[in-house]
Amino acid sequence: MIGKKIREIGEFGLIEEFKKLVNAGQRTLVGIGDDAAVIENPREGMLTLLTTDMLVEGTHFELGKATPYQIGWKALGCSLSDIAAMGGLHTAAVVSIGAPGELEVDIIRELYRGIHELAERFACGIVGGDTVRSSSGLVISVAVLGEVEKEKLTLRSGARPGDEVWVTGVLGGSLQGKHLTFTPRVAEARFLVENFPVKAMMDLSDGLGSDLFRMAESSNVGFHIEEERVPIDLAAVGEVDRETALRRALYDGEDFELLVVLPPSCREDEVAEKFSSRFDCGLAMIGTVMERDRGIMMMTGGSETALREGGFSHFGPA
Amino acid sequence: MIGKKIREIGEFGLIEEFKKLVNAGQRTLVGIGDDAAVIENPREGMLTLLTTDMLVEGTHFELGKATPYQIGWKALGCSLSDIAAMGGLHTAAVVSIGAPGELEVDIIRELYRGIHELAERFACGIVGGDTVRSSSGLVISVAVLGEVEKEKLTLRSGARPGDEVWVTGVLGGSLQGKHLTFTPRVAEARFLVENFPVKAMMDLSDGLGSDLFRMAESSNVGFHIEEERVPIDLAAVGEVDRETALRRALYDGEDFELLVVLPPSCREDEVAEKFSSRFDCGLAMIGTVMERDRGIMMMTGGSETALREGGFSHFGPA
Numbered sequence: 001m002i003g004k005k006i007r008e009i010g011e012f013g014l015i016e017e018f019k020k021l022v023n024a025g026q027r028t029l030v031g032i033g034d035d036a037a038v039i040e041n042p043r044e045g046m047l048t049l050l051t052t053d054m055l056v057e058g059t060h061f062e063l064g065k066a067t068p069y070q071i072g073w074k075a076l077g078c079s080l081s082d083i084a085a086m087g088g089l090h091t092a093a094v095v096s097i098g099a100p101g102e103l104e105v106d107i108i109r110e111l112y113r114g115i116h117e118l119a120e121r122f123a124c125g126i127v128g129g130d131t132v133r134s135s136s137g138l139v140i141s142v143a144v145l146g147e148v149e150k151e152k153l154t155l156r157s158g159a160r161p162g163d164e165v166w167v168t169g170v171l172g173g174s175l176q177g178k179h180l181t182f183t184p185r186v187a188e189a190r191f192l193v194e195n196f197p198v199k200a201m202m203d204l205s206d207g208l209g210s211d212l213f214r215m216a217e218s219s220n221v222g223f224h225i226e227e228e229r230v231p232i233d234l235a236a237v238g239e240v241d242r243e244t245a246l247r248r249a250l251y252d253g254e255d256f257e258l259l260v261v262l263p264p265s266c267r268e269d270e271v272a273e274k275f276s277s278r279f280d281c282g283l284a285m286i287g288t289v290m291e292r293d294r295g296i297m298m299m300t301g302g303s304e305t306a307l308r309e310g311g312f313s314h315f316g317p318a
Numbered sequence: 319m320i321g322k323k324i325r326e327i328g329e330f331g332l333i334e335e336f337k338k339l340v341n342a343g344q345r346t347l348v349g350i351g352d353d354a355a356v357i358e359n360p361r362e363g364m365l366t367l368l369t370t371d372m373l374v375e376g377t378h379f380e381l382g383k384a385t386p387y388q389i390g391w392k393a394l395g396c397s398l399s400d401i402a403a404m405g406g407l408h409t410a411a412v413v414s415i416g417a418p419g420e421l422e423v424d425i426i427r428e429l430y431r432g433i434h435e436l437a438e439r440f441a442c443g444i445v446g447g448d449t450v451r452s453s454s455g456l457v458i459s460v461a462v463l464g465e466v467e468k469e470k471l472t473l474r475s476g477a478r479p480g481d482e483v484w485v486t487g488v489l490g491g492s493l494q495g496k497h498l499t500f501t502p503r504v505a506e507a508r509f510l511v512e513n514f515p516v517k518a519m520m521d522l523s524d525g526l527g528s529d530l531f532r533m534a535e536s537s538n539v540g541f542h543i544e545e546e547r548v549p550i551d552l553a554a555v556g557e558v559d560r561e562t563a564l565r566r567a568l569y570d571g572e573d574f575e576l577l578v579v580l581p582p583s584c585r586e587d588e589v590a591e592k593f594s595s596r597f598d599c600g601l602a603m604i605g606t607v608m609e610r611d612r613g614i615m616m617m618t619g620g621s622e623t624a625l626r627e628g629g630f631s632h633f634g635p636a
Binding site for chain 1: 321322323324325326327329331332333335336349350354355357359360361364366368369370371372373374375376377378409410412413414415416417418419420421422423424426427430443444445446447448449450451452453454455457459461463
């Protein structure tokens with residue numbers, strides 16, 4: 001019998017293999033399965049965060065369609081977003097680049113410029129890296145170190161029935177180009193954990209229609225989402241009918257907005273107002289956390305239907 | 319005019335571009351250019367270390383010639399070696415893998431097993447990672463976090479004229495396969511910084527004939543190396559004449575042994591004895607640190623000649 005191919009088990013199958021074989025060690029409080037790993041920190045009351053993301057030409061970007069500047073920006077942005085989604089703040093990053101020998105140096109310069117400008121904007125030190133030859137495509141891997149106060153750490157696993165689900169910004173349109181220009185919600189995430197009793201948080205990297213399932217699994221809950229409350233990026237999704245627009249908002253992935261869970265004691269108008277007085281992007285309540293056996297439901301008009309699991313998957317079947 | 323290609327400026331040219339464009343930030347004490355970055359640590363008297371390495375199919379390994387287990391082992395080993403070369407100890411690692419969808423899952427399982435066994439051996443927690451599709455080859459990127467006591471930090475820049483140069487183990491033979499099975503000198507490096515006043519240290523990743531030039535640059539010194547003292551791995555380099563054996567020891571690269579600089583107050587016999595009573599690999603004195611204008615010289619028989627700069631380069635011309 002010929003062994004299974006990676007595309008048959010998909011990205012989540014591969015992550016399961018990874019979890020089985022790897023030992024996080026005793027000093028690790030949260031290992032694989034959240035936005036970033038959580039490790040003991042020598043400073044009283046603090047935790048260390050560590051995350052990594054890899055972008056591969058042909059999978060995450062095409063050099064003809066994305067500028068090298070955008071690719072650099074995105075490479076660092078994904079990891080800053082992961083640290084933010086834990087309620088934390090980055091301290092330093094390392095960047096590894098695999099580049100074909102035939103690539104023009106100017107392309108790499110532009111890529112570094114994209115990394116550099118995002119790093120400057122968010123005061124993230126780029127402290128080291130590796131540069132190697134890649135006989136195939138361009139590959140960028142970023143690892144970001146961060147930290148968070150113990151009481152501000154926000155995991156995917158903290159949602160409880162009765163809590164309310166929120167998202168920052170507007171969703172959809174990443175496949176139309178937005179995935180290259182997003183701003184990681186670093187300041188927004190810190191504002192949230194500093195001002196509200198955030199119960200759970202994650203960034204929307206695979207799309208709401210996939211990431212809700214990830215959070216449901218981690219928190220062992222269900223969700224009731226109200227379709228008309230899902231904020232859609234109408235400018236980015238293009239002039240399409242409502243159904244297509246919604247599909248793009250749910251399944252395009254790479255919004256890099258925050259999925260936030262707050263207790264019901266947080267009043268909707270107060271939260272939204274406090275947040276929008278400070279930031280350009282909005283914060284919208286989109287539904288409620290339910291018991292696990294209720295599943296993940298979408299309320300459209302007057303009827304409730306099960307949300308189809310989908311979203312961006314690196315290996316085809318998820 | 320068509321822009322320059324990466325292969326024309328080589329790996330070190332690319333690193334120079336990287337240095338120019340990137341801002342290490344205020345909390346960074348040592349940025350790009352040593353084995354690992356050194357960052358402020360909240361604990362009194364301690365420093366944080368962060369390093370990353372990327373291995374690309376076709377550049378660092380061929381799936382036909384290396385087992386996936388060996389590739390995993392090597393991927394983590396390079397970064398553990400970098401942390402060790404700073405005098406420090408790793409605390410956690412993250413691993414990103416880019417894999418073609420057509421690759422068999424068993425290959426990835428074996429790769430993870432290689433990472434896992436090395437991680438277990440050196441008690442390094444694998445705390446997270448990323449798994450993505452690579453339309454071309456297999457890519458592995460590892461980032462390792464570590465720490466070191468301030469007074470034990472060993473940089474490349476600490477060598478001074480009159481100091482003595484040492485190497486652990488035996489060199490050469492990496493191209494004959496040794497680069498896939500090396501053991502990072504984690505315990506050895508810690509033993510050295512705990513027992514001797516180490517002035518400078520780095521790991522031999524590009525080969526003695528390249529890495530001596532890197533240390534000379536960082537420390538602003540020259541070196542006088544005695545050819546007959548350079549320990550050659552006779553079993554690994556194969557049955558070849560002395561000249562070929564020496565060339566392999568100097569230029570194959572990826573020995574992952576330690577290049578160590580000790581003050582002349584350390585007595586050769588005492589150091590060697592103390593070290594070899596504890597470890598299987600040896601520690602050999604190979605020469606002396608000179609003033610910068612003396613260059614990097616090799617003493618062969620009775621005559622001194624300038625050492626040719628060479629060694630493994632990812633982009634052809636170095």
